[in-house]
Amino acid sequence: xxxxxxxxxxxxxxxxxxxxxxxxxxxxxxxxxxxxxxxxxxxxxxxxxxxxxxxxxxxxxxxxxxxxxxxxxxxxxxxxxxxxxxxxxxxxxxxxxxxxxxxxxxxxxxxxxxxxxxxxxxxxxxxxxxxxxxxxxxxxxxxxxxxxxxxxxxxxxxxxxxxxxxxxxxxxxxxxxxxxxxxxxxxxxxxxxxxxxxxxxxxxxxxxxxxxxxxxxxxxxxxxxxxxxxxxxxxxxxxxxxxxxxxxxxxxxxxxxxxxxxxxxxxxxxxxxxxxxxxxxxxxxxxxxxxxxxxxxxxxxxx
Amino acid sequence: xxxxxxxxxxxxxxxxxxxxxxxxxxxxxxxxxxxxxxxxxxxxxxxxxxxxxxxxxxxxxxxxxxxxxxxxxxxxxxxxxxxxxxxxxxxxxxxxxxxxxxxxxxxxxxxxxxxxxxxxxxxxxxxxxxxxxxxxxxxxxxxxxxxxxxxxxxxxxxxxxxxxxxxxxxxxxxxxxxxxxxxxxxxxxxxxxxxxxxxxxxxxxxxxxxxxxxxxxxxxxxxxxxxxxxxxxxxxx
Numbered sequence: 277x278x279x280x281x282x283x284x285x286x287x288x289x290x291x292x293x294x295x296x297x298x299x300x301x302x303x304x305x306x307x308x309x310x311x312x313x314x315x316x317x318x319x320x321x322x323x324x325x326x327x328x329x330x331x332x333x334x335x336x337x338x339x340x341x342x343x344x345x346x347x348x349x350x351x352x353x354x355x356x357x358x359x360x361x362x363x364x365x366x367x368x369x370x371x372x373x374x375x376x377x378x379x380x381x382x383x384x385x386x387x388x389x390x391x392x393x394x395x396x397x398x399x400x401x402x403x404x405x406x407x408x409x410x411x412x413x414x415x416x417x418x419x420x421x422x423x424x425x426x427x428x429x430x431x432x433x434x435x436x437x438x439x440x441x442x443x444x445x446x447x448x449x450x451x452x453x454x455x456x457x458x459x460x461x462x463x464x465x466x467x468x469x470x471x472x473x474x475x476x477x478x479x480x481x482x483x484x485x486x487x488x489x490x491x492x493x494x495x496x497x498x499x500x501x502x503x504x505x506x507x508x509x510x511x512x513x514x515x516x517x518x519x520x521x522x523x524x525x526x527x528x529x530x531x532x533x534x535x536x537x538x539x540x541x542x543x544x545x546x547x548x549x550x551x552x553x554x555x556x557x558x559x560x561x562x563x564x565x566x567x568x569x570x571x572x573x574x575x576x577x578x579x
Numbered sequence: 580x581x582x583x584x585x586x587x588x589x590x591x592x593x594x595x596x597x598x599x600x601x602x603x604x605x606x607x608x609x610x611x612x613x614x615x616x617x618x619x620x621x622x623x624x625x626x627x628x629x630x631x632x633x634x635x636x637x638x639x640x641x642x643x644x645x646x647x648x649x650x651x652x653x654x655x656x657x658x659x660x661x662x663x664x665x666x667x668x669x670x671x672x673x674x675x676x677x678x679x680x681x682x683x684x685x686x687x688x689x690x691x692x693x694x695x696x697x698x699x700x701x702x703x704x705x706x707x708x709x710x711x712x713x714x715x716x717x718x719x720x721x722x723x724x725x726x727x728x729x730x731x732x733x734x735x736x737x738x739x740x741x742x743x744x745x746x747x748x749x750x751x752x753x754x755x756x757x758x759x760x761x762x763x764x765x766x767x768x769x770x771x772x773x774x775x776x777x778x779x780x781x782x783x784x785x786x787x788x789x790x791x792x793x794x795x796x797x798x799x800x801x802x803x804x805x806x807x808x809x810x811x812x813x814x815x816x
Binding site for chain 2: 451454455457458461462464465466467468469470471472473
């Protein structure tokens with residue numbers, strides 16, 4: 277029973293991180309129509325910035341805010357320096373088929389991930405470093421047993437819910453949110469409606485960048501920081517987003533928590549080596565049985 | 580007045596528009612007819628800046644609009660309803676309409692609300708279905724929605740691309756009649772692209788016949804409608 281409980285707790289706190297990573301992916305997918313594999317690279321980069329500040333005796337919260345701002349800036353840079361020129365180039369080349377139009381930015385994002393990891397390795401050297409938590413990280417005590425669930429985990433879960441509610445309201449309840457959805461779904465009709473799709477896309481890269489750097493800051497205390505630590509989070513976050521439906525914010529959070537529990541149970545009852553396999557099986561199963569995910573919208577029939 | 584002179588637009592090495600000149604007068608319906616591939620859609624897409632012309636000029640109210648972005652052109656009062664009932668299926672009916680007014684929502688909220696009310700009076704069926712996804716509408720309703728999205732921006736020039744495409748004759752009649760009423764009652768200038776020449780010439784003031792990217796005839800609509808030889812030569816009936 278204690279093992280079961282502790283697996284649940286550990287899974288929930290991991291799940292919150294996966295949910296944040298998945299949210300970041302869904303945000304840029306809904307705002308710019310791109311699956312961004314560079315996301316966790318951006319997160320790693322801004323976490324390194326925070327870590328450097330903390331090493332120079334700035335407070336955690338100063339570093340936290342600077343990391344979020346730099347995460348947003350990095351998102352804007354990715355859009356302005358890579359995605360936007362890429363869009364311009366393709367509109368006049370032979371690569372301009374719908375399949376290519378959606379594939380090229382994804383490949384480019386993989387390239388950006390590589391560049392960010394190499395750059396971080398050069399700037400900060402590739403050695404691992406620790407990263408602090410802002411609140412008490414002693415385990416919760418139940419029946420005299422220490423559970424793998426801390427005040428920090430509660431803090432992370434709280435942040436996930438605040439982010440979910442804020443982004444959901446933003447998309448459904450504000451004009452900018454509508455503009456963002458319209459630009460991703462049909463850029464041409466959006467432009468003809470007077471929406472400045474360039475600005476809207478950059479903004480969605482910024483918001484996603486902030487959400488991702490948040491995920492980076494919150495996951496690193498439990499994983500140590502190196503240029504490659506967040507790779508696994510990216511893969512699990514991506515799977516969570518797909519399980520949730522890729523275009524559903526709530527779905528991605530549910531997917532995140534579900535995968536957190538899965539990872540935790542495999543870890544406790546089976547073996548840590550099988551985590552990767554279990555995730556792959558979930559990803560394939562969802563893609564085959566329910567490609568639109570738990571809450572994703574089915575492609576609406578077009579005439 | 581919309582004035583186009585010697586307009587050339589190319590897709591790669593293909594000249595879709597090969598030196599087109601025409602005028603659309605304010606408060607009138609000008610229809611552009613012609614067979615498939617004559618360049619009708621390209622003409623509208625070049626006016627709204629979705630395509631960039633190689634040469635030639637487009638002036639609206641005596642100001643050149645070549646080189647502006649589509650977002651900017653909407654703000655000048657030119658609204659384009661592209662071919663194929665262009666709505667966003669995954670958004671609700673209400674959101675599709677609102678989308679067309681987002682750019683002036685902050686500066687003129689009261690008028691946006693009024694414009695939306697007017698649209699629901701014009702197309703009551705859209706108000707009944709306002710919470711539904713646009714993808715669940717019938718073809719006719721979708722075309723009404725596409726036109727509404729353009730109208731909510733309060734345009735003075737409406738570019739309408741094949742509104743009759745794939746619709747039942749009765750629905751086509753209703754949509755064309757609505758556009759006609761709008762033009763007559765509010766002074767809206769309309770540039771109507773149609774393959775259905777009879778219907779278009781029936782409501783238009785002026786007709787422009789395109790063939791292979793050039794203007795083959797430029798006549799008052801009634802005169803063009805009556806010209807059997809012209810229609811036989813270019814439209815096949």
